[in-house]
Amino acid sequence: MSKNILIxxxxxxLGKILTKELQSQGHQVSIxxxxxxxxxxxxxxxxxxxxxxxxxxCLNGIDTIVHLAGEGIADKKWTEKRKxxxxxxxxxxxxxxxxxxxxxxxxxKSIVSASxxxxxxDREDELLTEESPKGTGFLSDSCKFWEDAVEKGSELGLRIVKLRIGLLLTPKGGVLEPFKLMVKTFSAMKFGDGKQWFPWVHADDLVGMFSWAVNHPEIEGVFNATAPSPVTNTEFTKTLSKVMKRPFWPIQIPVFALKIALGERKELLLMSNRTDSQKIQKAGYQFKYTNLKKALEDVISKG
Ligand SMILES: NC(=O)c1ccc[n+]([C@@H]2O[C@H](COP(=O)([O-])OP(=O)(O)OC[C@H]3O[C@@H](n4cnc5c(N)ncnc54)[C@H](OP(=O)(O)O)[C@@H]3O)[C@@H](O)[C@H]2O)c1
Structure with a gap:
């Protein structure tokens, strides 16, 4: 059934590609x-x-709100004001x-929100399900504030879905750009010991999960919106080098160098998140990309 969605x-x-996908399904989208x-x-x-x-x-006739708004996490130094x-x-x-x-x-009736x-x-090798407790640090605290604020909508009788997004792989823009540049210009790089888990997700699947949540009124709650096969930082750059046909001699960027360059934002590169995506699959979402090499081949070929 056609819906009236406000994003x-x-x-x-994410909003641009999600808008196109929802419109292609016959929904009315406002921004x-x-x-x-x-x-x-x-x-x-x-x-x-x-x-x-x-x-x-803006709410006239709207049945679903998709909440994606937020200042860029990586754009600027994490001063107290920026946080x-x-x-x-x-x-x-x-x-x-x-x-x-x-x-x-x-x-x-429904709120589908990013988290x-x-x-x-940072959780090393721990398998992280939606039941796992929150962690420590600025990112964890800010996600908790964000999710709690979204959850307040249940007091208004709204259906709430929260999708915990990982590293979004798109043909252009986003997290992949600096990685592509590194592999193209120098060689692959691993951050710290390179053992931290990267919970990647292909854009088709992230858009797929958002539109699935919009289209299924029985779906509620929090879901890890990441591919079923997270890889380590080393594995990620190794696979990207292979896909980009570049040599893989990983240069290690030590933690202290990342701290000098990025300050507290080093968390973004060093944090280990081995997320489990069984909950969303059991609820009925079928991933298109479960293999990192295939996902990267697709986005690199379109970039
Ligand atoms: N991309 C990822 O890898 C990733 C990973 C995890 C979570 N997420 C989350 O998913 C959401 C969407 O991601 P994205 O990559 O599409 O983000 P994005 O490209 O940075 O877009 C976010 C949008 O939020 C709006 N915005 C920014 N600052 C705002 C403010 N102060 N007040 C109101 N609106 C503001 C902007 O719209 P206007 O300029 O039109 O107002 C902007 O286009 C974000 O909340 C992000 O944190 C993304």
């Missing part, structure tokens, strides 16, 4: 953006989360929508 942050890397003029090919509405301003007509912006842009934004839902008689595997923090 927050629909102008981003909430700080700059609606830049939205192409979908209805756009204005909001400014900092100022707590929102076009109150607060990262949290507020995810938490205050969904709260603003919940206030509007509570105030208006809306037709909104991240950062929820688990």
């Amino acid at each position: 927050t942050g629909g102008t981003g890397l 909430l953006s700080r700059n609606p003029k830049k939205v192409k090919g979908a209805k756009a509405f204005y909001w400014d989360v900092d100022k707590q301003e929102i076009d109150e007509t 607060q912006e990262i949290i507020d842009s995810r938490v205050d934004s969904i709260q603003l929508l919940y206030h509007l839902i509570a105030k208006q008689e809306t037709s909104v 991240a595997v950062g929820f688990y923090g």
Whole structure:
């Protein structure tokens, strides 16, 4: 059945491809953006989360909200101010929508929100299921604030789905770009001892999981949205080198060098997340890409 979907942050890397996919399935998609003029090919509405301003007509006829909005995690140094912006842009934004839902008689029934595997923090070789407790560190804390804020929607009688996203592999942009550059320019690099687990996910599957959650009203709760076969950092760069037909002589970037270059953001490269994706498969989602080499061959060939 055709749905009326509002996507927050629909102008981003994931939002753009998800919008196209949902439209191709016959759904109506609108986008909430700080700059609606830049939205192409979908209805756009204005909001400014900092100022707590929102076009109150944005919920007219909407049955599903997909919440993707948030300041970039890797873009800038993690000062205390930046950390607060990262949290507020995810938490205050969904709260603003919940206030509007509570105030208006809306037709909104479902919230499908992004979260991240950062929820688990650095967990070495531990197999991480949705039952695993939260970890420590800024990423874990911010994901907990984000998920808790989204969960508040259940008090409004909404269906809540939270997808803990891993490293999104897309043909252009996102996390793969610096890896491609390294492999092309120098050689493969491993960060720290290279044993940390990378929970990758192909864009087709991430978009597939979001649209599956939108289309199945019986689906609720939190799911790891990562491929069933996470690999270590060393395995990841080795496979990427093979796919890009470059030699694999991994240069090790020691932890102290990453700390100098990235400060606290080194967490993004050193954190080990061996996520388990059985829950989403048992609930009915079938992955298109379970093999990293095939996933990389596809995105590299389209990049
Ligand atoms: N890509 C990944 O590998 C990955 C991994 C784990 C989790 N995630 C999460 O999944 C979500 C979508 O990811 P993405 O890669 O598509 O992100 P993205 O490309 O950075 O897009 C996020 C969007 O959020 C909006 N936004 C940014 N700051 C905002 C603010 N202060 N207030 C309101 N809106 C703001 C922007 O839209 P406007 O400029 O139009 O307002 C932007 O287009 C994010 O929350 C991200 O943390 C992504």
